[in-house]
Amino acid sequence: MDAYIGEFEQLVLLALVRLGDDAYGLSVQREIAARTGRATTFGTVYSTLARLETKGLVESWLGEPTAERGGRRKKHFQINAEGRRAIKQSLRAIRQMARGLDGAVET
Amino acid sequence: MNPPALALWILEHFVVDAMRDGFVGDLVEHYRRDVVPTRGLIAARLWFWRETIFAPLAWPSRSSTPVNAGDGLMSTLAADLRFALRLFARKPGFTALVVLTLALGIGANAAIFSVVNAVLLRPLPYRFADRTALLWNAYDPSGIPPFAVAPPEYFDLKEQLRAYDQVAAISKQSSAIVGDGGEPEQLTAYVVTPNLFDLLGAAPRLGRGFHLDDGDAASERVILLSHALWMRRFGGDSNIVGKKLNIGGRIRTVIGVMPAAVRFPDHPISWLRERADLWIPNSLEASRGEERGNQYLAVLARLREGATPAQATADLGMMRQRFRAAFPDRYASVSAKDWRITSVPLRDQMIGTVRPVLTLLSAAVGLVLMIACVNVANLLLARGQLRQREMAVRLALGAARARLLRQLLTESAVLSVAGGALGLVLARVGVPALVRLDAGTMPMLAETRVDGAVFAFVALVSMLTGIFVGVVPALQQSQAELRGALGEGTHGAGDGRARRRTRTALVTAQVAMALIVLVAAGLLGRSFAALERVQPGFVPDGVMTMQLTLPRVRYDSAYKIMNFAQALRERAAALPGVVEASAVYPLPMAGEGWSGSFWVEGEPSGPNAELPHGEYAVALPGYFHTMRIPLLAGRDFTAADVRGIPKVVIVDETLARKHWGANAQTAVGKRLNPNGDPGDWATVIGVVGHVHSHGPQEAGEAQIYQPMLQRPQTVMAVVVRSGSSPALLAPALRDAAHAVDRDLPVNKMRTMDDVVTSVIARQRFNMLMLAVFAAAALVLATVGLYGVMSYLVSQRTREIGIRIALGGQPSDVRTMVVRESLLIAVTGVVIGTVVSVALSRFVSGLLFGIAATDWTTYGSVALLLLVVSLGAAYGPARRATRIDPVRALRE
Secondary structure: OOOOOOHHHHHHHHHHHHHHHHOEHHHHHHHHHHHHOOOOOHHHHHHHHHHHHHOOOEEEEEOOOEHHHOOEOOEEEEEOHHHHHHHHHHHHHHHHHHOOOHHHHOO | OOOOHHHHHHHHHHOOHHHHHHHHHHHHHHHHHHHHHHHOHHHHHHHHHHHHHHHHHHOOOOOOOOOOOOOOOOOHHHHHHHHHHHHHHHOHHHHHHHHHHHHHHHHHHHHHHHHHHHHHHOOOOOOOHHHEEEEEEEOOOOOOOOEOEOHHHHHHHHHHOOOEEEEEEEEEEEEEEEOOOOOOEEEEEEEEOOOHHHHHOOOOOEEOOOOOOOOOOOOOOEEEEOHHHHHHHHOOOOOOOOOEEEEOOEEEEEEEEOOOOOOOOOOOEOOEOOOOOEEEEOOOHHHOOOOOOOOOEEEEEEEOOOOOHHHHHHHHHHHHHHHHHHOHHHHOOHHHOOOEEEEEEHHHHHHOOOHHHHHHHHHHHHHHHHHHHHHHHHHHHHHHHHOHHHHHHHHHOOOOHHHHHHHHHHHHHHHHHHHHHHHHHHHHHHHHHHHHHOOOOOOOHHHOOOOHHHHHHHHHHHHHHHHHHHHHHHHHHHOOOHHHHHOOOOOOOHHHHHHHHHHHHHHHHHHHHHHHHHHHHHHHHHHHHHHHHOOOOOOOOOEEEEEEEOOOOOOOOHHHHHHHHHHHHHHHHHOOOEEEEEEEEOOOOOOOOOEEEOEEOOOOOOOOOOOOEEEEEEEOOOHHHHHOOOEEEEOOOOOOOOOOOOOEEEEEHHHHHHHHOOOHHHHOOOEEEOOOOOOOOEEEEEEEOOOOOOOOOOOOOEEEEEEOOOOOOOEEEEEEEEOOOHHHHHHHHHHHHHHHOOOOOOOEEEEHHHHHHHHOHHHHHHHHHHHHHHHHHHHHHHHHHHHHHHHHHHHOHHHHHHHHHOOOOHHHHHHHHHHHHHHHHHHHHHHHHHHHHHHHHHHHOOOOOOOOOOHHHHHHHHHHHHHHHHHHHHHHHHHHHOOOHHHHHHO
């Protein structure tokens, strides 16, 4: 099944690609905030990551607990091959839709 | 730097397992690393709360994946929740009002519940607590007050009772701890028979417990420490076992430390009020032969496994027969005709006195919540009116009634959960304030916390509240009349009348409930005022007190004690700012008592005579004047009233009047025998005013003062009268005591005002709590009345418009509205009064100097509610008179 992905899901997937090995909830939120200026709650980021995981587009594993996190483990996320294909497709669709509309939609 | 604990707790419990560590950990990490440094602590905490609150909102999927596919979190409930939240976000004023009302109601309940939980519900830390009872001597058919037990009586009970398998005894010993390098400190020590903790079922957490031979005279002197003392004095030293301490002048070896929860007596048992710092074992064998009148033990007995209460009663009845047969003078005399041994379950003994108070407070606070609920239900009903069209459209489009009902209940649940969460925050703030309010008179109050049990309680209450406030409006709304609602502008149709009836009934109930709370508060307030009006018999203002215990080992002769008392009194009197100084034991209203029977010369004194009974005290010269106790006849003690000369006493006016007539002067020169030793007569040299020595609520008995210099005591209270603020004298007074004896522990220094205040602290606590609840009830009921009157007026705009158009006078319209409001109030007042009177016997035990059916209180409260109802009707009534008939008819 080719999963449809929403706009915020695109942002999260792209953040995962950018962050590589260092991706977890906090860094994803920061990456999105830094690049798009969009402030989101952790709940939003996490629910999106959870959803992408159930869709089979990202994978996660638990790291070591640290004192800074009050002894809680860190949940790492990584985009998988399925996820890369989904984001490529999605971006291609957007580019194709936008082609030739330079003056009308691009700044 | 730590994030808010409650928010963290909520997250830990509500975030799904798979995400918990990752999600919460990220939040904490971000909070510590970025948010606090950049935004400051307060803004950071707010941020954390915002993230906590929004976490569940963001959780359900917003993508358009089909229901039941994807993450599975999408459900009707989530949809209802989101719908409700959007709805409330659009009406922030309404939402805030509802949430705040509920938060106040739920918060107050949570606060009182945390007290109830700490005091009444948390189990005693003893395995056999339920099988343990206290055995007392009782001379009155009611068994009140209970009297302590003498050592020979204890041995008889221990050896002869069959239904009880263990009997133990405990008595108080004020001991000083010195010689361990620290500042001398007065500790609360109890002398216990070695089997006490076996009987209760408690084992030490460190070291060993008492062995049965630990209390024998020949054994090594040992002690068990409480966890609190171990931590406070010894910093939790793990090598404490085996250490030798100087306790009250004797060297004793520490053999163990009890668990933190064990402070037996954990709650006051009669005169054993303070929680233990340490326990000293004593088998009491040496006291076996003591006089049977020397009653100073509290005796505990554990019911044999499988024994019935009836067996226990029969057993105690048998003891009565045996005691009376063996010692008829003591147990079968005229004054002991009702004598018997009573048993009181340990739990009742410890917390029996606070149960009625907490029950009353719980009931009051429960009523406040109900009143709050009624207001919210009324608000929801009013809002339902505005949503009639929405409901009608949805029904018309085929929505099931159950589905609408469910959505409306979800909405009220969201409101009540928000109210509950805020209420929990209020309780966390309020409980410490509440604990501070009670000056340590309620057992375990200091242990009150907002814990998991309180959280569960709030969750339950919020849920019930949600259903309670939601169900009536939801039922009414989900049955919206299609035709009526869709066809515009038919105000006052049948549907409206039902709604009006519902709201009127709700607000009537509200007035009734407010009356109940107000009456209870009024009764307690008047009772407290009566307590405060009682003249204690002395003038506490300006007096500082210092309670002392001299170690018996060093103060082993009467002369040493007398010299100490004299020297301290002289030093204290010479302090700058001190007007006069003296000493007494026991200090009035400080919680200690001393009483006994005495003989009056010329009155019958044989074994069959009913001897007079009275309160005893010893005093230094100048005590009465220092305390401003009036000397009615004769003279005060002087420094010449010492041992070796004929004994003298001073009696109070009660005793003088009872035995020698109304003229106090006639008592001077009469003789009485205070101690019951044959031939030991003392001459009355003076008569003083009566003192309420146990607090204003107790008139107390006749009083006998003996000169401290003739009857030296190792416990005493120094009293000094200051020209200015007595509390400022504390350091100088302490130094004066240490100048006389360097190693003397001094830690009970209080102004006499504090002593008097703390006796009625419980009553003040009760009154203040109820006053707060009553104020809340009154405000909420007023708001409720106002809301309903406004609603009724708006409902009848058309009718009123027609009346005015047809020539009705504005005053008629006003009267109509006011009459309706009064009708509600009067009905509520009548119902409330009937219920209050029916419940009044539950408060009568908490009142002083006032009847539970005090008509002044009932009358004033009823009047107050009627006035308030007029006030609440005033605004809507004025508005009604200004209705423009033209506009009213066109609408």
